[in-house]
Structures are given as structure tokens and as C-alpha cells.
Amino acid sequence: MKRRVVVTGTGVVSSLGNDVETLWNNITNGVSGIKPVTSEEFKDLSTKIAGTVEDFPAEKYIDSKELKRYDRFTQFGVVAAMQALEQARVDLDKINKDRVGIYISSGAGGMDTIMENHKVLLEKGPKRVSPFFIPMSIHNMLAGLLAIKTGFRGPSFSTVSACATSNHSIGEAYHQIAHGYSDAILTGGAEATINPLYFAGFSKMRAMSTANETPEQASRPFDADRDGFVMSEGAGVLFLEEYEHAVNRGAPILGEIIGYGSTTDAYHITAPDYQGASRAMKLAIERAGIDPEDVDYINAHGTSTPTGDVSETKAVKEVFGDHAYKLKVSSSKSMTGHLFGAAGGIEAIITLKSLETNTFPPTINLENPDPECDLDYVANQAVEGEIDIALSNGFGFGGHNAVIAFKKF
Template sequence: MSQRVVITGMGVMTSLGKDLDTFWSNLMAGKSGVSVIESFDVSEYTTRIAASIKDFNPEDYFDRKEARRMDRFVQFGCAAGLMALKDAGITIGENVDPESIGVYIGSGIGGLGTWEEQHTILLEKGPRRVSPFFIPMMIANMASGQLSILTGAKGPNSTTVTACATGSHTIGDSMRLIMHGEADVMICGGAESTIYPIGLAGFCAMRAMSTRNEEPEKASRPYDIDRDGFVMGEGAGVLILESLEHAQKRGAHIYAEVIGYGRSGDAHHMTDPDPDGAARCMARAMKDAAIEPEAIDYINTHGTSTPVGDKSETIAIKKALGDHAYKVAVSSTKSMTGHMLGAAGGVEAIICALTLQNGMIAPTINLDNQDPECDLDYVPNVARQANVNVAMSNSFGFGGHNATIILRKYEA
């Protein structure tokens, strides 16, 4: 018999807050984390805004030597991971066997800032001046690697890179590792930091981002008729997954149970989503959870605020849930956090867990004039009190990668 898997700890690093309480409070208030980019000159860019994390000091979490050897995405992932372990009341080697706890933190892009910095040094000063830490700082697996080194976690250690589906894939794969008895505890989620000249330029060239530069807080507007693209975010969302038996033995607080995981590939287009692939992903997650569509009370959507993406996901939800799609509450918290790319799935799973615990649904802000082709209940602008027993989180990535996680309110 496979293990039941529960969430016992969570940590966030976002533009809305660098701890759970601040983050949740700002979500419930419908606050936007989007502002004008100040970390470099954006005057020549078509998009000049992002959901940047302000006043982040890595030395609040690691000593200076360690921090200098980490890319910013690794710093975010490790900081959120340490917060999640503290929230779960876990001290590895004391109340958890080091060999039974693993790390699975993904990143959609990895150390883009380090890459850009060291490439500039190469061009300006030559190859002998490139840092010996360039490669180990930049590669996408280093949030998992560094966190295991910092904490002593010796169990399964891996990384997923599936663009914007990354965070959800790490949670689902970690659930399976626990269910199959390969670990008792997994530290999982996603981390991302791409708000750099090259990252901004790349997305601008795709014409994928909002150019509502004069009104940053209103730029991310999923399902609104006037949406014009996504807003880049950064940060991390890390969860502690644990077998129910292990959690009960140590008297852990349980936020929610992870009951379903679905994966699919569009096999369609590099960047243009196919609603059939997303619908199959949701259906597989519901089958895995052994529930019918009518059991779903809330969906945290991928909802990026792109004209094509929001419409495609709306179609997919209706395909997967049938008539129940019109009865379920749906919201996109990217309207507030921006699109955190590989970190999005981790953060949004945390939002779902807090929704189950607190009985409050985060709104889709800036939804002032709903697109007629996006015709579901998107919880516009104001948080809503509701009894949510089952929540679904969707994440879809470039390349046609789809991931869906289903959480349920914990019952012993």
C-alpha cells in the first residue's frame, strides 16, 4: 500500500513578501508586487517593469562566503528551503534521518545572472578572468545541491527543468518518491531569478510581456479583455512533503494532503499552448487522486495574462471539468506575484495549501473588463471566503510541458 503524502512546512521568497504571513496578507489584500525595474537601466526596453524582490540580503540566511558562491536563484531557493524546514520543525540529524530526506528544487532557466556577468567578463577581460565558480554557480541543479550541503539532506537529490511547469513537476515527482518508499521527507519546489538585461531582452523580443509601463501594478491582468502579456517575477516557493506516518510520528503540523499529480505533453508548438494537452493533464491528476471533477472547489490557474494563454487554459478547464467548470472558483495569483517562471508552481501550491487551511480564496486582481471568451468565475479583484476542500494548481511551460497538482484538506 502506497504512503499518503502531506505538506508539513512551506517557505516563500516573493515580491509580495519574504515570509508566509506577509505573503498571505498581501495576497488577501489584492496587492500587486509589480514595479519599475531599478536594478539596471531599462530605458531602451519595451517592457520596463517586473515583480522584483526588494531588499533581499543573502547574508540574512547564509554566511558571506557561501552567499558569494551562489547565483541569486540559488540564494532564493535555499532561503525558502531553510524557511520551510524551520516551519516544519525539522532539524536534519535530530528528528529526521539524513538519508531519508531528499531535495528536489527546480529552475526553469537557472543562473542567468551569473551567465551574463561572466560572459561580460570574458568579452571585456579575457578567459583567464572568468570565475572558477561560474559553472557550479550557474547550473540549474544548484539550488538542490547547495541546500543539501547546507542542511545535510542525503536522500534523493534532483532537479527538474520544464520551463514554467518546473515547480509543479518537482512537487509531483517528490510525492511519488515518498509514495514509493524512496524517502520519508522531500524538500521540493522551484526557484528563479531572470530579471537581468539578457532575460528581459529575450522576453521583450518575443513580445510576450506587458508594456503597460506607466501603470506597473495594473499590468498583470489575467482574463481581462485589455491584457497584453505577462509580467516577469522572481523568487522561490519550497514545500516540505512528508509521508503521513512519518509526520504523525513526530507530531508535525499538517497543512494539506497531496492527492493527485498529472503530467502531459502538448506535442504541438514551442510556445503556443494546446488546450487539449492541458485538459489531459488535469484529467490525469483527477484520475490519480481518484476524484470526479465535481470534487474540485478551487483552481489556481497558470493564468499568465497573455491573450492566447488565458483563453487556452479556460478552454482546457472546460474540457477537463465539463459543466462543473462554471461552478468552481478559479483565480490567477500571477496578477499579483507576476510570473515567477520555474518558481511559479511551488509558490502556487503553497497558495493552494493556505487556501485549504484558511478558507479564503485569493483574487485575480485587475480583472476590470472580463474577456467574453474567458467566461469562468475568476474571483475578480477581491478575496473570497469559501469552504475549500480540494484545490487544483496548474502549471504549463514552453515546449508543451504540463503539470497539475491536487491538494485536499487534511483529515486523519
């Protein structure tokens, strides 16, 4: 028999705040976290805007000696994870650490560390490359460091599926608990890709917005004038538990995960195929044991790219039929920007807050709707209304799709 899986803790580092309540307050007020990037390194790039993290409270959780040995993405992930454990009221001396795992990753890993050490290699030679280069740069080290910090000895690995990374991490963690292999798992993602190399690559693909003069209006999912996504950095981490395990601990229950669907387009390295996304949503709904008409809200992948938003709209229509025009769909990336591998972690938390507060988050900057995007995207202002079940969509380059179904607790 499948066991119930609940969320008992959440933690966030983002351009809209470095704790969940600050993030949520900004989301419900339609605040954009996108700002100019003023570093000289970006002067020759066509995109000079991003969702950067400010006032980052690293020292609260990581001592100064450790900080020097952590890539920026790892720092973000550790802080978000510690917040999640605090909210979940985890007593590390009492919890059975053999039954607690860590499924947390990054889409890009330690990009800053790779670039810094490559520069050292070219300018000063191989003997000057840091002995911490490898452990600082590899994707799985965030999970490894968190395991060392917490003592969690259950399963630990890092999924990497571009923009679907966090959703896959959360979904696989859900499966691990639902089928009885673990009692709790720390899961989500972290990303730090605000650097010239990543910007240059995405710019050559013409995937990023170049609305440098109006950064707060640059991320505009489903709007006819959208011209690409806006890169952001940060982390979103959740603590998942088996229901009885959480109740017995007296943990706060923030919401329940009831389904997970994962598919692959097998179509194109970057262009989406809406049928892959629709199958992932159908699987999440089917495995949740609900009908499509039971879904009240979808936190869309909604990246603000010309093809991606149309494809996702098609997928929603295929899955929900007439109900597609009755439910609400919104993209919080219009405010947070796109956190790549960490996007699904933050969006899962936003979805949980939506359920908890009966608030549909807005899609800001939706002023001139694309005729091909004709659903209710909660344009520009948050709306209150009863929300019992919601989906959070994540779709990544390579055709990776992962959808999580959440239920109000």
C-alpha cells in the same frame, strides 16, 4: 499500497514578501507586487516593469562569504528552503537523512552569473572568469548546496520544464514518497531572471506586458485588455512527508497532496494546446481518486497572455463541463507576476493557504472580462467559502503540463 503525502513546511521569497504570512496577507488583500525597473540597463527595452524582491533576508541563513559564491536564484532558494525546514520543525540530528531527498530547480538557472562572466570574458579575457562560474550557474547546484547544508542523502535532482518546473518537482517528489522510496523531500523552485537579456528575448516574442505607466495593473489574467505576462523573481519551497513519518515527528500538517498529472502537448514550442492541459488535470483528478465535481478551486496558470488564458479556460471547461461554472478559478500571477520556474512553488503555497483559511484568492485587474474567458475568476476581491480540494496548474514552453491536486487536512 500508495502512501499518503502531506506538506509540513513552506518557505517563500517574493515581490509580495519574504515569508509566507506576509505573502498571504498581500494576496488576500489584492496587493500587486509589480513595480518599475529603474536600472539604466533596461532603458532601451519595451518592458520596464517586474516583480522584484526587496529587503531580502539573505544574511539570516547564508554567511557573507557564501553569498559571494551563490547566484541570486540560489540565494532565494536556500532562504525559502530553510524557512520550510523551520516550519516543519525538522531536527537534522534525528531525521534519517538517507530517506530524505531534494527535488528543487530553476527554469533558467544562474542567468546573472552567466551574463557577468561573459562580460568578463569579452573585456578581460578567459583567465579572469570566476572559478565559481560553473557551480554558480548550473540549475542543479541549488539542490546540491541544500544537500550539503542539510546532509540529506536521498534522491536529489532538478527538473527543468520552463514555467512547469516547480509543479513537476513537487509532483515527482510526491510520487517518490507515495511509492515508498523516500520518507520526505524538500521541493519547489527558485528563479532570478530580472535581467536585460531575458527581458529582450521575451520582448522580441511579444510575450511580456508593456504597460509600463501602470505597473500594478499590468498583470491582468482573463481580462480583455491583457497584453502579456510580467516577469518576477523569487522562490517557493515545500517540505513533503509521508503521513505517518510526519505524525511520528509531531510535525505540523498544512495540507495533503492527493494527485499529480503530467502531460506534453507535442504541439508547439510556445503556443499552448488546451487538450494537453486538460489531460493533465484529468490525470491529477483520476489519480487522486476523486470526481471532477469534488474540486472547489483551481489556482490557474493564468499568465495574462492572450492565447494562454483562453487555452486554460477551454481546458477547464473540457475537464469539468457544467461544474466549470460552479467552481472558482483565479490567478495569483495577477499579484505576484510570473516567477517562471518558481511559479508553481509559490502557487502551491498559496493553494495550501487557500485550503487552510477557506479563502479564494482574487484575480486582480479583472475589469473588462474577455468574452472567451467566462468562468468565475474571483474578480478583484478575495472571497470566503468552503474549500476542500484544489488544483494548482503549471504549463511551460515546450508544451509541458503539470497539475497538483491538494486536499485540506
